[in-house]
Amino acid sequence: MSDAIKINKGIEEAVQDLLKSLLEKDKIKGVFTLRKMDDLGAVAYSLFTNADELKNALPLYPFMPVNAGKVLSDFTLQGATQEPVAAVLRPCEIRAFIELVKRTQGDLENILLISSTCGGVYPLKILKGNDQKSRQAQYWESVKKEDIDPELRETCRMCEDFIPHNADMVIAAAGIEDMDTQCTIYLNTQKGKEFASDVPGSKTSEELEGGKIEELKTKRQEQKAKIFEQFEKEQMGLKSLVKMFAPCLGCHGCSHVCPICYCTLCEFDSKTCEYRPTSIESELKLKGGLKVPPGNIYFHLGRMSHMAVSCVSCGMCSDVCPVNIPVATVFSRVGAPLQEVFEYIPGRDLEEAVPSGTYKEQEFMESGK
Amino acid sequence: MNMNDTYMPTIIGFLCNWCSYTGADLAGTARMKIPASLRVVRVMCSGRIDPLFVLKGFLKGADGIMMMGCHPGDCHYQKGNYNARRRFVMLQNIFESLGLEKERIGLWWVSASEAPKYAQVTKEFAEKVKELGPNPLREEIFL
Ligand code: SF4
Ligand code: SF4
Ligand code: FES
Numbered sequence: 270m271s272d273a274i275k276i277n278k279g280i281e282e283a284v285q286d287l288l289k290s291l292l293e294k295d296k297i298k299g300v301f302t303l304r305k306m307d308d309l310g311a312v313a314y315s316l317f318t319n320a321d322e323l324k325n326a327l328p329l330y331p332f333m334p335v336n337a338g339k340v341l342s343d344f345t346l347q348g349a350t351q352e353p354v355a356a357v358l359r360p361c362e363i364r365a366f367i368e369l370v371k372r373t374q375g376d377l378e379n380i381l382l383i384s385s386t387c388g389g390v391y392p393l394k395i396l397k398g399n400d401q402k403s404r405q406a407q408y409w410e411s412v413k414k415e416d417i418d419p420e421l422r423e424t425c426r427m428c429e430d431f432i433p434h435n436a437d438m439v440i441a442a443a444g445i446e447d448m449d450t451q452c453t454i455y456l457n458t459q460k461g462k463e464f465a466s467d468v469p470g471s472k473t474s475e476e477l478e479g480g481k482i483e484e485l486k487t488k489r490q491e492q493k494a495k496i497f498e499q500f501e502k503e504q505m506g507l508k509s510l511v512k513m514f515a516p517c518l519g520c521h522g523c524s525h526v527c528p529i530c531y532c533t534l535c536e537f538d539s540k541t542c543e544y545r546p547t548s549i550e551s552e553l554k555l556k557g558g559l560k561v562p563p564g565n566i567y568f569h570l571g572r573m574s575h576m577a578v579s580c581v582s583c584g585m586c587s588d589v590c591p592v593n594i595p596v597a598t599v600f601s602r603v604g605a606p607l608q609e610v611f612e613y614i615p616g617r618d619l620e621e622a623v624p625s626g627t628y629k630e631q632e633f634m635e636s637g638k
Numbered sequence: 639m640n641m642n643d644t645y646m647p648t649i650i651g652f653l654c655n656w657c658s659y660t661g662a663d664l665a666g667t668a669r670m671k672i673p674a675s676l677r678v679v680r681v682m683c684s685g686r687i688d689p690l691f692v693l694k695g696f697l698k699g700a701d702g703i704m705m706m707g708c709h710p711g712d713c714h715y716q717k718g719n720y721n722a723r724r725r726f727v728m729l730q731n732i733f734e735s736l737g738l739e740k741e742r743i744g745l746w747w748v749s750a751s752e753a754p755k756y757a758q759v760t761k762e763f764a765e766k767v768k769e770l771g772p773n774p775l776r777e778e779i780f781l
Contacts, residue, residue, distance in 0.1 A: 505737035511780050536690065555699065558779035566781045567690075567697050573732055574689035574725070603735045610731060625728065628720035630710065633727050637710070637719075637745040638759070 271477060272456040276470035283452035283470075284328050284357075284440055287383075290468045291355055292320045297381060297464070298352035301341070302328045310401035314340055316354070328357040328383075329442065331408050331421075333390045336528040336583050338365030342375035349378035355464075357383045359390065360433040361424075361583040364616025365528035367435055368579050371623055374531050381464050384433035385440035386482065388412035389425025393588050415444045415485045417492055424584035424597045427493035429486055432478065434617045437461030444481035500595075500602050513599070514569055516592040519562035523586035523596045529576045529615075537568045569596075573603050578624050579615040580604035646675040647701035647767040651760070652691060654684045656714040658706035660750035670757040673764035676704075683707070684745075685718025689725050692743055699776030702742050702767035704760070709747040719747070741770060 276283035291297045304315035305325045312330050314337055317323055337358045344350060358366070363382055369375045388408065395404070411418040417426050433439055439455040442448065454470070455477050456462045504513050521538060524530040536542060544552075544563050552559050580600045587597035608614065611624035653659040659680050665672060681687055684707025695703050705726060707719040726745040733740035744763060748756050775781070 507738060507774055507778070510736055510738075511778060515780060556777065556779050560780045564781065567693060570693050570697070570732070570736075571690045574693060574729060577732065578728065603732055606735055607728060607731050610727065625724065628717065628724050630720065633723055636727050636730070637707075637723050637747050 270474050272462055273473050273475045274454050274456070274465055274468065274470040275473050276452045276454070277450065278452060279450060280440065280442060280445070280448040280452045281329060283454070285323060285326065287438075287454065287468055287470075288317075288326065288328065288355060288357070289320050289323050291381075291464065292317070292323065294467065296353065297355045299350075299354040300326065301337070301344075301354055301356040302326050303330050303332070303334075303357075305330075309397050310404075311397060329385065329440070331388065331390045331405075332393060332396050333359060333362070333583065333585065333588075334393065334396075335526065336365050336581075336585050337362040338367075338369060338581075339526075339528040339531075341366045341380065342369040342528075342531070345376040345378075345380070346374060349376040350380065353379045353381060355381040355383055358436075359583075360384055360387050360431055360436070361428070361581045361616075362528075363433055363435055364430070364581040364614075365583060367616035367619055368529055368581065368623070369531060370619060371621075372531060377619070381438070381460065382433075382436045383438045383440070384436035386443040386477070387425075387428070387431040387433070388443050389418070389421040389428065389431070390584075391420060392422050392584075395420065409448070412442055413444070413446050413448060415481060415488065417488055422584040422588065422597075423496060423595065424582045424587070424601055427489055427496050427601075428582060429489050429493065430582075430614065431485070431489070432482065434614075435619070438465065439477065441477070443485050496598065497602055497605075500598060504599070510566065513594065514565050517565040517569075517594060518592060519565050519568065520591065521568070522589045522591070523594075524568075524572055526585040526589050527576070528581065528583065528585070529579045530572065537564075537571065542568075569599075573600065575625070577604040578607045578611065578613065581615045645768065645772065646673075647764060647770075647772070648699070649673065649676045649702040649704060649760075649764060649767060650695045650700045651676055651678045651704040651706060652681050652684070652687045653678055653704075654707045654714075654719075655680055655682050657708035657712065657750050658684075658746070658748040658756065661748045661752050661756045664750070665753035665756045668753055670753060671761070672757060673760050676760055676764065683713060683715050683718035684722035685713070685715060685720075687722055687725065689729050692729060696738075696742065696773070697775055697781050699773050699778075700742075701770070701773045701776075702763060703744070704763060705743070705745045706748050707745075709749055712749065739770065739773075742767065742773065 300317040582601040584597040
C-alpha cells in the first residue's frame with residue numbers, strides 16, 4: 270500500500286491541475302515537461318515558470334523528442350538547481366538521469382520527479398501530421414486496455430520497466446479503464462508526500478502493483494521474447510552483423526542522443542578514429558578493399574563495450590537513425606545478458622555502482638587463468 | 639605442404655609492464671621458445687586495456703588476442719587487474735550475444751617471475767588459435 274491522491278478529473282486535466290497547483294502554491298518554481306509547439310503534433314521539452322503557460326504543457330504526450338534524463342543532466346551538471354523544479358519524465362528517462370547522476374553528471378537534490386506507469390511512446394517519425402487527434406485517441410485506448418500498439422517504439426513494446434523507479438509521484442496510466450473521469454497519483458517518497466500535502470484531490474492509500482500491472486508485464490515480456498528470438502535468428506554472427514550495419518552512415522547520431530553516452534569528447538568522434546591516407550593505404554594493403562565511411566562496426570561494438578551494461582532501452586538511438594538500423598534493439602539485446610551477469614538494472618538504485626566502474630575481488634574466478 | 643604447416647596465427651598480446659611484460663623478458667633471456675607470431679604491446683597495467691584495443695585488433699583481423707596482467711591482489715595499482723577482468727567478462731558476453739568468436743580472446747595472470755608460465759600459455763593459445771583457423775574478419779572489408 271502506498272499513499273496516493275485521487276483527483277476526479279480525466280488524467281490529462283488532473284496532471285495539469287497538479288502541476289499548476291504546485292507552481293501556484295510556490296512549492297516549485299518551474300515545471301519541466303513537454304510543450305506543444307504547433308497544431309500538427311510537434312512537441313519539445315520546456316521549462317515552465319508561469320502557471321498560465323501550463324495550458325500548453327503536454328505532460329503525457331506519447332513522444333520522446335529527446336531523452337529528458339540527458340536534459341536534466343544539462344540543467345544540474347554544476348549542482349542542484351537553485352529553486353525546486355518538478356520534472357515529468359518517462360520511467361526510462363528517470364533511469365537515464367539516475368545513471369548520469371551516478372556518473373556525477375547531474376544532481377537530484379532539488380528536482381521533484383513525476384512519472385507514470387508508462388504506456389510507451391511512438392517513434393518520432395510519425396510525430397507530425399493531421400492524424401494526431403486520432404492517433405492520441407488510439408494511444409489512450411490501447412493504454413486503457415493494455416494492448417500493445419504495434420506502432421510504438423520497439424523498445425517500448427518490450428519494456429518491462431514501465432513502473433518507474435525513483436519517482437516521487439507516479440501517475441497511474443497503464444491499464445486504468447476509467448482514466449477519463451478519475452486519476453490516481455501515487456506518492457512514492459517522503460519528498461513526494463511533502464510536495465503533495467495541499468494539492469487538489471482526496472488522500473487515499475492504494476496498491477500500485479499487482480493485478481493489471483502484472484498482466485501488462487507478462488504481455489511485454491512475451492513481446493520481448495519474440496523480438497529477441499527474431500533478432501537471434503536474423504542478426505547473429507559476423508555476416509549478419511556486417512549486413513545489419515552495412516547502411517550505417519557513421520553519423521554517430523545514435524550515440525549523440527544516447528543519455529548514457531555522456532562523454533564530452535567521444536573516442537569515436539576524435540582524431541584517433543579519423544582515417545588518414547596512411548591508414549587507408551594500410552587497410553587496403555591488408556584487406557584489398559575499404560568501406561567508406563570505415564569503422565562503423567568498430568564504433569558500434571566499441572560503444573556497446575563501454576555502455577551497453579547501462580542501456581536503459583529508451584529507444585532514442587533507433588528513433589534518430591536515418592537509415593533505420595534497429596540500434597536500440599541490438600543494444601537492448603546485448604545489454605540484457607550483461608545486466609543479468611551483474612544483477613544490474615540501470616537506474617534502479619542510486620546506490621548501485623555502475624558495473625563497469627567497480628569490481629569485487631572474489632568474482633569471475635574462472636576468467637583469467 | 640599442407641596449409642596447417644604454413645599458417646601462423648597472428649596474435650596480439652597486451653602485457654602489463656610490471657608483471658607479464660617482465661615475465662616475457664625473462665622468458666626471452668632464458669631463451670624459452672615463444673610463438674613467433676605473437677606481437678606484444680606493453681601497457682602500464684592490465685587496467686589500461688580498453689576493450690577498444692581488443693576490438694580493434696579483432697576487427698583488423700588478428701587471429702587471437704591475449705590480455706595479461708598481474709595476479710589478482712598483486713596489481714601495482716591495486717585494482718587495475720580487477721577492472722580488466724570485468725572488461726574481459728563484458729567483452730566475452732557481448733561476443734556471445736552477437737555470435738562472434740569469443741574463443742579468440744583470453745585473459746591470463748602472469749607474474750614477473752613466471753617465465754615458464756608465459757612460454758606455456760602463449761604456446762597453448764597459439765595452438766588453440768591455429769585450430770580455429772584464420773580470423774574471418776581478415777577478409778572482411780565492410781566493417
Ligand atoms: S544513427 Fe544510424 S547511421 Fe548514424 S551512426 Fe548510428 S547507426 Fe549509423
Ligand atoms: S543505447 Fe539507445 S536505447 Fe540504450 S540508452 Fe542509449 S539511446 Fe537509449
Ligand atoms: S600493474 Fe599489472 S595488472 Fe595492474
